[in-house]
Amino acid sequence: MRHFNVPSLTADFPMAAGSIDQHHHWRAHLRRSYRLLSSMPFAIALLCVLALASVIGTVVPQHAPAAQYLADFGPLWASIFALLQLHAIYSAWWFMLILAFLTLSTALCVLRNAPKFIAGMRRYQEHIRISSLKAMPWHVHAQHSHPEPPQQLATQWAQQLQNAGWRVRLQERRSKHTGTQDVFTGWLVAAKRGTGHRWGYIASHSAIVLIGLGGLIDSDFWLRMQAQWSNIAPAASFEALMQTPQAHRLSGNTLAYRGNVLVREGTRASDAIVQTANGYWLQPLPFEIELRQFQREQYATGAAKMFTSVVRIHDQDHAQADDGLIAVNAPLHTHGLSIYQSGFGDSGSPVQLQPVPLIASSHNAPATNPQPLLPAPLHAKVGQQLEMPSPAEARLEIVGIEEAAIQDVRQVDLTAVNSARPALGSSMLYRIRDAAGQAVEFQNYTHAITLDDGVPVYLFGARTAAQEAMVFWRLPQDADGGLQDFVRLLHAMQNPAMRAAAAAHYAQGDLPHAPLATQTQLAQSSQQVLDLFVSAWPTTPQVAPASTSAHAATGLEILSQFIETHVPTHEQTQAANMMRRVLTNTLLELLQQARALAHLPARDPQSPQTQAFMQAAVASLNDMVLYPATVFYTLRNFTPVYTSVLLVSKAPGRYLVYPGCVLLVVGLFIMLFVRERRLWVWIHALPTQANMDTHQVTIAMSSNRPQRENSREFTALTTLLLGTQRTFDS
DSSP states (O other): OOOOOOOOHHHHOHHHHHHHHHHHHHHHHHHHHHHHHTOHHHHHHHHHHHHHHHHHHHHSOSSOOHHHHHHHHHHHHHHHHHHHTGGGGGGOHHHHHHHHHHHHHHHHHHHHHHHHHHHHHHOOOTTOOGGGGGGSSEEEEEEEEOSSOHHHHHHHHHHHHHHTTOEEEEEEEEEEEETTEEEEEEEEEEEEEOGGGHHHHHHHHHHHHHHHHHHHHTSTHHHHHHHHHTTOOOBSSHHHHHHSGGGGBOOTTOSOEEEEEEEETTOEEEEEEEEOSSOEEEEEEEEEEEEEEEEEEEOTTSOEEEEEEEEEEEETTSSOEEEEEEETTBOEEETTEEEEEEEEEESOOEEEEEEEESSOSOTTOOTTSOOOSSOOOEEEETTOEEEOSSSTTOEEEEEEETTTSOEEGGGSOTTOOSOSSOOOOOEEEEEEEOTTSOEEEEEEESSOEEOTTSOEEEEEEEESSTTSOOEEEEEEOOTTSSSHHHHHHHHHHTOHHHHHHHHHHHHHHHSTTSOHHHHHHHHHHHHHHHHHHHTTSOSSOOBOTTOGGGGSOOHHHHHHHHHHHHSOGGGHHHHHHHHHHHHHHHHHHHHHHHHHHTTOOOOOTTOHHHHHHHHHHHHHHHGGGGSSBSEEEEEEEEOOOEEEEEEEEEOTTHHHHHHHHHHHHHHHHHHHHOOOEEEEEEEEEOSSGGGTTEEEEEEEEEESSOOHHHHHHHHHHHHHHHSSOOOOBO
16 A cells, blocks of 8 residues: 655645634634524513613603703703713614614524424424433323223324324334344324414514514614715704705605694695704605695683694695595505694784783873773784883794694693683783893783682783793782773872872771871871882883892782881781781772773672672782783784694505514414423333233323413323323322
8 A cells, every 4th residue: 555645735825724714713703693693682682772772762852952951951961862862762873773683683583493493393202202201290100901902092092182182193112123023112192282382482573573674664764874875964953944945855765754744724835844863854745735724623621622634635746636634543644655643833823912011101190180001902923023112122922822832732632521620711922032132931811710719810820931830920800801900900009199099088988987187097007008018019111031020029028027017016916907908998999999080880899799809909919029020911812823733654664563563462472372282192011911901001291381271181181091080290
C-alpha cells in the first residue's frame, strides 16, 4: 500500500482558513439570534414592555399642547416627555420598533413551533413504553377474564372508545425473534381526544402577528417616510399650517393616515389635517366633503341628544356626488375611507352683546337726572377682537358660545338625560386683555338657576389662569326676570346724593314719630353704613389679571372692622345684627328711589320675593370687589353657524386587525375550554396455560390539565371497558 502526502489547504492558504472560521462564526451568531427572536420568553418580554408603554399612554394625555404638559407636570417632566415622545407614545419610533420586533418574534415562534404542534396532534403515541404507564396521573392495573383472545378484546374496546368520541389506533407488540418464530406479547390501544387545543396556541399567536402587522400598516411610519422622501417638512403649529398649506401638503398615495377635516356649513373641504408627534401635515383626500347642514339636538335638560352632519361626497372629477349622514357612532364609509363625527365648532357666529358696567357713568350725577341704565349693545362675531373704550388699550376677545364652542363629542354622554344638575343653558366665553397682554377669562350663563337658598341667580364666572377653575359671582334675578334692579341698585350705591336721600327716607320711615334729632342721627348712621360699605369699590374701569382684587376687603368686612374698633366686645353681636338690618333696609330704599327715577312702580317691601332679593343683593354687592373687572357682558342674541369636525381614517390594516381579534378570541376559547386527553390500554395474556381466558390489563390516561373532570372521565372509561368500577392510583 502506497501513502501519498496531501498538502494542507489551511497551511498553504491561511486566508481561506480565516474566511471559513469567520463564516462559521457569523452562522453561529445568526443561529443564536434566530433562537432568541423565535423564543417565547423574548416575545413575552416585548409584550410586557408594550403593555407598560400603553399604561403610560393611558395616564399621560396624548397630543395635548406643549403648554399643558408644562403646566401639569413641570419643566423637567415636560422635557422628558418631549425627549421620549410620551405625548405621542403610540407613534413614537421606539414603540413602533418594539411592535415590529414583537410581530417578528411571534411570527418566527409560530413558524418554529407550529409544525411540532401539528405533528404532536397527529401522533397517537402508540410507541410509549409499557412501564411508563404506571407513572401516568390516572392508571389502573387489573386482571380481566374474557373468553376472547387479546386481539379481539383490543378490537372490541377500540370500537367502544370510537363510539365514545375517541380517535383510536391499535398496535400489536411482539418480542424479538427467538429461533424461527415470534413470541406474542400483547396489544396496545392508543386513543386521543381534544388534541385540537393546540390549535388555540397557533391561533392566538397568529392573531398577535395579524394585529401587530395591522398596527404597523396603520401607523404614521409610512406617512413620515413619504414626507422624508419627498422632503416635505411638517408645520410646527396649526397656525403655521394655515399660513403656508402648500409647503406641507403630502401626496394622495399615503398608505394610512388619520386626520381631521373642518367643514363649515355650505362649504367644501378636500384636505385632512394630520397631527403627529413631529407636527402637522395636509393630506389630500380622494374626494370633496360638502357640509350641507349640521344638526344638533338636545334634551329638555340641556343634555346632548344627537350630533349629525348632512354631507355630500363629490368625486375629484365631479362626475358623481353621493349624499350621506355622519353621526356619533355612525360613520360613513366611502372610497376606502371611514368618516367619523369627531366634534363641532363655531364658524364666526354673529352675536349681540350687552355691556353692563359696574361703575356708574357719573358718581356725582344729581338724583333727579338719571343716566341711561345700560349702554348700546355690541354687534360682533365669535373669534373677533374688539377695542374697549375703557380701561385704556384693553381688548375684548370673544372666544365662543357654549352651544357652539369646539367640543369633542366623543366625550359627551349621550345617555345622560335625567341629570340632577340644573340646566344652565348656553353660556358665553370671552377674555379681557389689558395693555400688558395679560388676560382674564370670563364665562357668563344666560339663564338663571335656583340654588339652595331658593333665589334665582345668574352665574358670572372668572379666572385669571387657564389651569384654574372658574369662580362664579352670583347676581340675583329680579321680579321681572332680569338684572335691571340689581344694576340700578349698584349704580345708585355709587351716588352720594342718592345714598343720603335713601338714608333720610329710611330714618323717617323707621322712626316716624321720633324727634327730628333722633331721625337725623339715624339717617347719619345709615349713610355712614352705606359709605363704609362702598368705600372699597373701584372708582375707575380696570382689569385685574393678577388677582390682586382677591385680597381686597369687602364691604361687610369693612363694617366688621368698624364694629371691632368702635363697639365694646359684649355689644358687638347686637351691633352687627342691627347694622345688617340697617344696611338691607337702606338698600331697599335706595332701590325704590332708583325705580322711581326710571318711572317704575315701587317693589312691595313686605313681599317674600322682595326680601329674598335684597338678602341676595347684599351678598352680591359685597362680593363685587372680588370680581376682576368693572364690566361684564351678557348675551342678547346669537345665530349659530357651525363647523363640523370630521375624523377621516384610512386604515387598510383593519382588514388584518379585525380577523386577528376574532382569531385571538377563538384561540383563547380553545385553550381555556378544550382539554387534551391521551388514553392507553395495554392487554396481554397471562403466561400460564391454566389462565388462558384471563388477561392482564393496564389502563392509563394523561391530560394537559389536572381537573376533577379527568378523574370522573377516567372512572367512567374503566367502568366501560372492564365492566365494573375500579379504584385507580393518581
